[in-house]
Amino acid sequence: MIEFIGVEKKYSAATAVAQLDLTIDDNQFICVIGTSGSGKTTLLRMINRMIAPSTGTIKINGQDTAKLNEDELRRKIGYVIQNIGLFPHMSIRDNIMVVPGLLKWSAQQKQGIAERLIEKVELPLDYLERKPKNLSGGQQQRIGVIRALAANQDIILMDEPFGALDPITREALQEMIKRLQQEMQKTVIFVTHDIEEALKLADKIIIMDHGEVIQYDTVETIIKQPANAFVEELLGKRKKQTSLGNEMQVRDLMCSEVEAVSLSKSIHAAMEQMTRKRVDTLLVVDDENHLKGFIDIKDLNGSVPKETNLYEIMRTDTASVNQNENVADVVDPLLNMELKYLPVVDDENYLVGILTRSSLVSLIYAQLK
Numbered sequence: 519m520i521e522f523i524g525v526e527k528k529y530s531a532a533t534a535v536a537q538l539d540l541t542i543d544d545n546q547f548i549c550v551i552g553t554s555g556s557g558k559t560t561l562l563r564m565i566n567r568m569i570a571p572s573t574g575t576i577k578i579n580g581q582d583t584a585k586l587n588e589d590e591l592r593r594k595i596g597y598v599i600q601n602i603g604l605f606p607h608m609s610i611r612d613n614i615m616v617v618p619g620l621l622k623w624s625a626q627q628k629q630g631i632a633e634r635l636i637e638k639v640e641l642p643l644d645y646l647e648r649k650p651k652n653l654s655g656g657q658q659q660r661i662g663v664i665r666a667l668a669a670n671q672d673i674i675l676m677d678e679p680f681g682a683l684d685p686i687t688r689e690a691l692q693e694m695i696k697r698l699q700q701e702m703q704k705t706v707i708f709v710t711h712d713i714e715e716a717l718k719l720a721d722k723i724i725i726m727d728h729g730e731v732i733q734y735d736t737v738e739t740i741i742k743q744p745a746n747a748f749v750e751e752l753l754g755k756r757k758k759q760t761s762l763g764n765e766m767q768v769r770d771l772m773c774s775e776v777e778a779v780s781l782s783k784s785i786h787a788a789m790e791q792m793t794r795k796r797v798d799t800l801l802v803v804d805d806e807n808h809l810k811g812f813i814d815i816k817d818l819n820g821s822v823p824k825e826t827n828l829y830e831i832m833r834t835d836t837a838s839v840n841q842n843e844n845v846a847d848v849v850d851p852l853l854n855m856e857l858k859y860l861p862v863v864d865d866e867n868y869l870v871g872i873l874t875r876s877s878l879v880s881l882i883y884a885q886l887k
């Protein structure tokens with residue numbers, strides 16, 4: 519449990535966080551949202567005393583954090599800031615184990631941690647010995663998230679960790695962090711300026727404006743009973759997508775003619791297929807038509823020998839949607855991402871079609887009429 523008791527942070531010119539009394543229960547996913555400069559980062563950093571409060575007390579499980587030293591705080595609280603990438607010269611394993619290293623854990627204490635974590639995010643064990651540059655961007659992000667869990671602190675602070683990511687990668691990571699938080703029973707305090715993200719992840723949301731906490735409630739209560747006009751306006755920023763394709767499922771809109779290639783084929787064969795079909799990307803499937811990845815023409819030119827197998831170079835962080843999802847839920851990612859289509863899979867991850875951006879056009883047009 520984290521308690522803020524009469525906490526305030528003042529700088530000579532301004533009050534960054536005004537008189538604050540609130541309690542965060544264990545194993546909660548808390549999002550902190552507000553406009554820029556509203557005090558989110560200050561609130562977060564006071565928890566691990568990167569910023570000392572001007573007045574008041576912060577207690578963790580009843581213990582005043584002012585009385586803990588840096589190492590003790592680090593043992594209790596993990597911290598992830600915006601866009602901090604992996605250290606490029608260190609292996610994935612060493613990247614994951616940075617904080618246990620700082621805490622001078624013994625070899626025995628460190629035993630097996632990197633393996634357990636990388637399995638949790640479904641990456642192969644041998645990636646532990648690779649350098650970050652040998653992983654795709656999405657895979658690196660996943661490692662960045664599990665690194666925050668390596669020292670097994672009960673509390674994880676995250677300051678806009680996914681702020682700069684494309685919507686598809688961000689969505690995948692949101693699902694991942696939420697799953698890990700629940701599986702590993704963590705208290706996560708997560709700063710965001712994206713109301714969608716907050717509503718999706720949080721058990722409770724702290725809404726801030728000009729250093730004041732305007733509302734601290736469950737997602738349900740905030741939606742049903744916004745504390746004031748500021749909160750209403752914040753909620754109003756949610757994309758108006760409820761009426762769009764609300765009852766329609768992805769399967770109703772997808773195109774089931776897909777250009778896919780088997781992962782046992784060579785680059786040469788893939789290029790031939792691309793040329794013939796006049797496409798610049800191909801989805802990669804196994805012999806049973808499970809979606810495994812994709813390749814882009816951009817990855818094929820240059821120095822890769824043309825006999826190379828596709829599974830060696832394909833990208834595996836492919837976003838996909840289930841055919842049973844509502845179209846309304848995939849409109850945003852689809853319109854915001856760089857890819858022109860999303861692969862559609864069934865419950866067993868069999869590739870069953872693609873959803874193209876252009877297929878949305880008629881749907882949106884129908885809404886406008």
Ligand code: ADP
Nearest residue numbers: 529532533534553554555556557558559560561
């Ligand atoms: P947010 O994370 O919500 O954007 P911050 O917590 O970073 O906001 O900042 C809250 C307020 O405190 C802002 O008005 C900011 O200008 C002010 N502030 C933050 N850090 C300092 C500092 N070191 N000195 C003076 N003012 C600061």
Ligand code: MG
Nearest residue numbers: 558559560677
């Ligand atoms: Mg901030």
